[in-house]
Amino acid sequence: MKRARATVTPDEMEQYFDNLAETTDGVPPQNIFNYDESNLSDDPGRKKVTAKRGSKYVDRIMNTSKSAHSVMMCGSAHGNLLPVYTVYKSAELWETFL
Template identity: 45%
Template sequence: MKHHPELSVRFAANIKRTRAAINEQILRDYVRNLGEVVKDIPSENIWNFDESNLTDDPGRKTVIVKCGIKYPEKICSQKSVSIMIAGSAAGDIPPPYVVYRSSHL
């Protein structure tokens, strides 16, 4: 492939069609509705919770295979860690909760 100074080859991140369809008006409507829903709730009673899954990426490897093999596979172990965190509208943040596989903490 010929190199172009303004272009580069990257792996694309996959997102669902429903997420790609979100626009500015949908976000404005959501925030307006949320404000109405929580207007009488004390800020210390409003919490947000999020979870992220972190996985190591052994990366894609280029392999040489026999002609006709469409989907070569490479066996590898992938490790993951889940991190959960919460916070209140009043600014309270409990310590994060981390989940991982281990024989010893």
């Protein structure tokens, strides 16, 4: 998680969703899409982190990362999903990746 994301306040999040509701008012769900990208890092770094005991999901905040493969997903508010798109860092794509 980047440092800028970790500093977002609950008030800023509430304002974002209020603005989103106002912007999408009257738009049919099949015309509202959300796109997200996740990175699969090939060098996760240290294997140990300091966290509160019993924490189920621990995020590591850092400003740098090694190379990664991007996995992109897109779906509509109506429930339609587009196929997952993966970006590999390579000059040539191996046939086994297809």
